[in-house]
Amino acid sequence: MSKTLRRYFFPLALSIILVVLVAYIAYGRFHPDNGLRVVGAAPGFELQDLNGQPFRSDNLNGTVRLMEFMFTSCPDICPATSYNMVLIQNELKSQGLFGDKMKMIAVTFDPKRDTPDILRAYAARMNMDMSGWVLLRGDEAETAEIASRYGVTVQNLGDGQFVHTTTSLILIDGKQKIRRVYKMGVDMNNEQIVGDIKALLKETT
CATH class of the missing domain: 1.20.5 (Single alpha-helices involved in coiled-coils or other helix-helix interfaces)
Structure with a gap:
């Protein structure tokens, strides 16, 4: 040259x-390559909040959401899941990351028993910080259909008991995309979930 x-x-x-x-x-x-690939679009829905007012899922666009399907009379996996979600809530609160851009959602399978008052009592018992929680209910068949669109199956066994898919804890980003589906109850890895939420919050900002 x-x-x-x-x-x-x-x-x-x-x-x-x-x-x-x-x-x-x-x-x-x-x-960022945070390993949180898009699983699919989070189906939209409309249910009722604790005041009986219509609540649309797209009201939460722009926020990261951790959503559980549950019922308050569940003897094991649902309260264990809610308890772990509250532990996650507390960890995020300590870092100033809860309640504004990050929400927790609980959708009951059992609107007959889970009245607004019952759900409020459950929230108080679990120490849910309602500045960042949304508790929803609707017609039982409608809720089961919404759950099925999220890949969650549920069966009413009668006597107030339901069986449902145990992987029905869903992480949704601010663009209505499902980014992770977790096991519920004692199998939850809270440290991983907190890390995933923080990664999605970083994407949002």
Whole structure:
């Protein structure tokens, strides 16, 4: 290579390398590889809040949501899940990350027994911080149909008992995309869930 070519080639090559490096860093910043691939779109729905008012899922667009399907008379997995969600709530609160851009949602399978007053009592017993929780109810068949669209199956056994898919704890990002589905109850990995929520909050900002 002649001296003239070398004079132009090396600065040009260095410039190209710098441009590629900057682009790579920028892509990593705005498209972080946090392992939270999109599982699918989170189906929209409309249910009722504790005041009997219509509540649409898209009211929470722009927020990260951890959503459980449950019923308050459940003897084991549902209260264990709610308890763990409250532990996650407390950890996020300690870091100033709960209640504004991050919400917890609980949808009951059992509107007959889970009246607004029962749900309020359950929330108080579990120490749910209602600045960041949304408790929802609706027609039983309607709720079961919504759950099925989230991949959750439920069966009413009578006597106030239901069986349902144990992987019905769902992490949703601010763009209505499902990003992770977790096991419920004692199998929950709270540390992982907190890390996943923080990763999605970082994406949102």
